[in-house]
Amino acid sequence: MDRKETELKKKAALISLSIGFLMFFGKIGAYFLTGSAAVLSDALESIVHIAATSFAFYSLHLSTKPADKEHPYGHGKIEFFSAGFEGAMIMIAALSIIAYAVRDIIIPREISRLDTGAIIITAASIINLLLGYYLIKTGKRTNSLILIADGKHVLTDSITSFGAVAALILVLITDIKLFDPVIAILLALNILWTGKHLVRESIGGLMNENDxxxxxxxxxxxxxxxxxxxxxxxxxxxxxxxxxxxxxxxxxxxxxxxxxxxxxxxxxxxxxxxxxxxxxxxxxxxxxxxxxxxxxxxxxxxxxxxxxxxxxxxxxxxxxxxxxxxxxxxxxxxxxx
CATH class of the missing domain: 3.30.70.1350 (Cation efflux protein, cytoplasmic domain)
Structure with missing residues (x-):
């Protein structure tokens, strides 16, 4: 593998991991400020991003190692394990978000400081949008499924963030608090679909499915x-x-x-x-x-x-x-x- 491409992959993964931590602290802060289920769903998605990107970084390191006696065809298949792991984590996060949102529908909670929360989450969503496109572009350029999967995850995170902002604005305008958990459930269903797609792609790659x-x-x-x-x-x-x-x-x-x-x-x-x-x-x-x-x-x-x-x-x-x-x-x- 070209050394320049390897360095490009590792740089992209490190950027993704660093921004993931930054996003998590920003979103969890916004959740404690607002108490919003939609914002909590966004924060949970960031935890998944950190865990998945950490595994992806290790997978990236392993996949670039040359073939050896034990692995005569190289270590590239780890990319599919990484994508599958990330997809599974996304699906777990989606189910957790749905559980929290259903609880908030049954037992409504007080939400506050929605304007401040909306500003924080809007900034996070824009950063994630740019990061997602960067990861996908780098992944296609270096032919790395790990970076493409991570980029798709980050774009999903960005969509979740925009949805959380929409929920906050709707509650702020209408004072109908039900919008918050309902939008959180809709966002979770979108996340669930992305996770399913990544798991499906991972299984296809591990089973050498034809393209x-x-x-x-x-x-x-x-x-x-x-x-x-x-x-x-x-x-x-x-x-x-x-x-x-x-x-x-x-x-x-x-x-x-x-x-x-x-x-x-x-x-x-x-x-x-x-x-x-x-x-x-x-x-x-x-x-x-x-x-x-x-x-x-x-x-x-x-x-x-x-x-x-x-x-x-x-x-x-x-x-x-x-x-x-x-x-x-x-x-x-x-x-x-």
């Missing part, structure tokens, strides 16, 4: 190679999985049976280069299984000169996610027939 967009990007790279180099015939059974910012890819590549090992190796190098370009990262490790062609491949082969051709090239396929992850083309066509 058709990534496979389509690989397919586009292969199409580019085929346009300028027609010394191979077909791709099938492509699979990939992701560990941190590293992609592990394997697939079968059909080449003319009469090509030497050296010639086929050169073809593989061309294909690997295009895959790296299509994914926009050098962190790619591929394992390509070479298959020799047979007479059943002739109708999909576009090699201009071949002394062994049994029939002319008559079909062209676009190599999208469905095509390159399936069986060899001639096997699929045989089944259709």
């Amino acid at each position: 058709d967009k990534i496979i389509d990007d690989i397919g586009k790279g292969l199409e580019t190679v085929r346009k300028y180099h027609n010394d191979w015939i077909d791709v099938h059974r492509l699979r990939y999985w992701k560990s941190g910012d590293k992609y592990m890819i394997d697939f079968h590549l059909i080449v003319p049976y009469y090509k030497s090992v050296a010639e086929s190796h050169e073809t593989v190098d061309q294909v690997e280069k295009r895959i790296i370009e299509s994914l926009g990262t050098k962190q790619v490790e591929s394992l390509i299984h070479l298959d020799p062609c047979n007479p059943r491949c002739c109708y999909i082969c576009n090699m201009p000169e071949c002394g062994s051709r049994k029939e002319p090239n008559s079909k062209y396929y676009r190599w999208d996610a469905k095509k390159i992850t399936s069986l060899p083309t001639y096997d699929i066509d045989d089944v259709k027939e």
